[in-house]
Amino acid sequence: MIKDKVIIITGASSGIGEATAKLLASQGAKVVLGARRAENLKRIADEIQQHGGQAVYQELDVTKQSENDAIVKLAKDTFGRVDVIFLNAGLMPNSPLSALKTDDWHQMVDVNVKGVLNGVAAVLPEFIAQKSGHVIATSSVAGLKAYPGGAVYGGTKWFVRDFMEVLRMESAMEGTRIRTATIYPAAINTELLTTIKDKASLDQMQGIYDTYGISPDRIASVVAFAIDQPEDTTINEFTVGPANQP
Ligand code: NDP
Numbered sequence: 001m002i003k004d005k006v007i008i009i010t011g012a013s014s015g016i017g018e019a020t021a022k023l024l025a026s027q028g029a030k031v032v033l034g035a036r037r038a039e040n041l042k043r044i045a046d047e048i049q050q051h052g053g054q055a056v057y058q059e060l061d062v063t064k065q066s067e068n069d070a071i072v073k074l075a076k077d078t079f080g081r082v083d084v085i086f087l088n089a090g091l092m093p094n095s096p097l098s099a100l101k102t103d104d105w106h107q108m109v110d111v112n113v114k115g116v117l118n119g120v121a122a123v124l125p126e127f128i129a130q131k132s133g134h135v136i137a138t139s140s141v142a143g144l145k146a147y148p149g150g151a152v153y154g155g156t157k158w159f160v161r162d163f164m165e166v167l168r169m170e171s172a173m174e175g176t177r178i179r180t181a182t183i184y185p186a187a188i189n190t191e192l193l194t195t196i197k198d199k200a201s202l203d204q205m206q207g208i209y210d211t212y213g214i215s216p217d218r219i220a221s222v223v224a225f226a227i228d229q230p231e232d233t234t235i236n237e238f239t240v241g242p243a244n245q246p
Helices: 015-026 038-050 064-081 102-130 151-174 199-212 217-227
Strands: 006-010 030-033 054-059 083-085 135-138 179-184 239-242
Touching: 006 064, 006 102, 006 135, 015 038, 015 054, 015 217, 015 239, 030 038, 030 064, 038 054, 054 064, 054 083, 054 199, 064 102, 064 199, 083 102, 102 135, 102 151, 102 179, 179 217, 217 239
Parallel strands: 006 030, 006 083, 030 054, 083 135, 135 179, 179 239
Antiparallel strands: none
């Protein structure tokens, strides 16, 4: 059931996060939106409210533990509990390793890896106390298959895969009933490519997205499907992408 669930979404200011927030709110969820661009979050929350939905937002840099803790507190203070966290914030400044764009490497690790750790650290005590909860994370097909230019990005997304699987196993063993779902999107038309500064990497990706890219609404549907399952059922993994992308 989605209706009345309290759902935190990181990276909610555009793309997959925005589409998911709107879909879940339209189905009766109480959504809590986080990202750095507060003006985008305000626009999205306003739109949800204008359509009769419930949404609050707070500026969130997922690399900061205190801000992850604060958004969990916002959810609890506003709606009384947290049922789901969708760890979706991420960026993809691809480049060949030989370009030594080490700042980008570290930023990807900070956002795509540590952002996931910080979000889980913020919400896990709630889920353990409730003996229920649902952690959903956006990995990538890049976490399943290596490609030149994507060494660090793919590594961060591979981390998400492994981490989520162990979270699922441990919570099952410990009886905390935390469901997990890891999503592996292929080419989805969002703002993600704007994070690529290396021209050759951008040209390569732009060609793929121009040819195959599909709407982030498709990922939103999959997230909604995972949440909508009976509480005793977890859908652990989804690979979702354009039907014509090889
Ligand atoms: P967008 O660029 O549209 O969205 C990325 C989101 O991440 C934005 O809301 C951005 O918000 C947020 N974000 C980035 N850095 C931070 C930060 N430090 N703290 C909080 N939020 C942050 O791209 P997508 O919607 O495509 O990306 C969503 C996820 O999907 C990412 O994890 C991406 O890796 C993954 N993905 C996307 C694919 C695609 O084809 N689009 C394919 C596979 C995976 P803000 O800048 O306001 O902070």
